[in-house]
Amino acid sequence: MKQNDDRYFQFPLFLFRNFMYDTEKCLNDIVCYGLYDLSNKLNIDLFRMLEHTIYTYYRGGLPNEIKERLTKFAELGEIDFNENYLGFSGQGDFEPTTEMEQLEMIFNTDNDFYLEVCKWFKKVSVINFFEISGNYDAILQKGKIIAESIPDKEPFPMIDKNKLFEFRDEExxxxxxxxxxxxxxxxxxxxxxxxxxxxxxxxxxxxxxxxxxxxxxxxxxxxxxxxxxxxxxxxxxxxxxxxxxxxxxxxxxxxxxxxxxxxxxxSLEKLVEVVEEKSRKRKIQQLKNSKIIARENAMKKIVESQLNSNEYSNESVTSTTP
DNA sequence: CGATGCTTAGGCCGGTGTGC
DNA sequence: GCACACCGGCCTAAGCATCG
Structure with missing residues (x-):
């Protein structure tokens, strides 16, 4: 995900049809679609996922299944959790380098576990971005329904995230x-x-x-x-x-x-330049066309008058012939 | 392909409605 | 009576659409 996309919601235009009549519902639908869309497009940053998984393990808040699996891996000696430092270095920075390397090794050998952690990490990333408090799965489901009903050739405008929440939450x-x-x-x-x-x-x-x-x-x-x-x-x-x-x-x-x-x-100056140049070029093209036409008409006339004069000369020839 | 009609933005303006 | 919001008509010329 690109940095400058972070601040915008992109959505199918038809969601906006009830904006003037039910603003809150309209903007919530846009959030649902945006969440669904982001959860599909989100590229997982492995480093951040490893770091966040270890961090959440120490701090608490991991889903039970993931937490239990990690505890088991620790018992098997595949990963070493340091309950004294909790992943913090001597300087006070959170740098659980060893744990992260070990977790990456586990991911490489246990794909199912990797996918499970991915699913969870995606979810927390999306929730964090959208600052939502509602039911994630329900919102995702609604977003999916919206995504399936997008008409052909639908425009996809973008709304600034802050503006969207401002208009949803303020009178x-x-x-x-x-x-x-x-x-x-x-x-x-x-x-x-x-x-x-x-x-x-x-x-x-x-x-x-x-x-x-x-x-x-x-x-x-x-x-x-x-x-x-x-x-x-x-x-x-x-x-x-x-x-x-x-x-x-x-x-x-x-x-x-x-x-x-x-x-x-x-800039305004640049746009005016572009617009006036377009109009100038069009005018020049029109002039060229009218000159071509004028020339064609003139040529026609010349040919006609030559034909006529030939006819006269022929007539004169025939008339003098016995 | 060219002539013609139609649509459009914005300057200007007069008229109506509203609140004080 | 005054200030201001609002609305539509008239006008111009660009340039798009369409018809023969």
């Missing part, structure tokens, strides 16, 4: 919720791109958890109508731009649609 106004939702909508459109072109309509559509306007029309949320107007969309987008959302927008004069971008991925 928010409807406008604060729609701003958060629009932020998610924008992220679902951007994906991994630093910037891209879109419309206000699609941002709002995604904010309500729908992939396309076609999907949204099937079960249009009442609040979509409330917020999809000039004043409200501008207010929402302005709020996102001045707030701490790492997002901004740019629309060239009279252009159809707008560009949205991550502040941390591209």
């Amino acid at each position: 928010k106004t409807e406008f604060q919720l729609i701003v958060f939702a629009a932020n998610v909508g924008m992220r679902s459109i951007l994906g991994t791109k630093p910037y891209c072109k879109t419309t206000k309509e699609l941002i709002l559509c995604r904010a309500f958890g729908f992939n396309t306007m076609r999907d949204l029309e099937k079960e249009k949320p009442p609040l979509f109508k409330k917020y999809f107007n000039r004043y409200q969309t501008d207010k929402i987008l302005n709020e996102i731009e001045i707030g701490n959302w790492n997002l901004f927008r740019y629309s060239s004069q009279n252009m159809r649609g707008m560009f949205i971008a991550y502040k941390r991925r591209i």
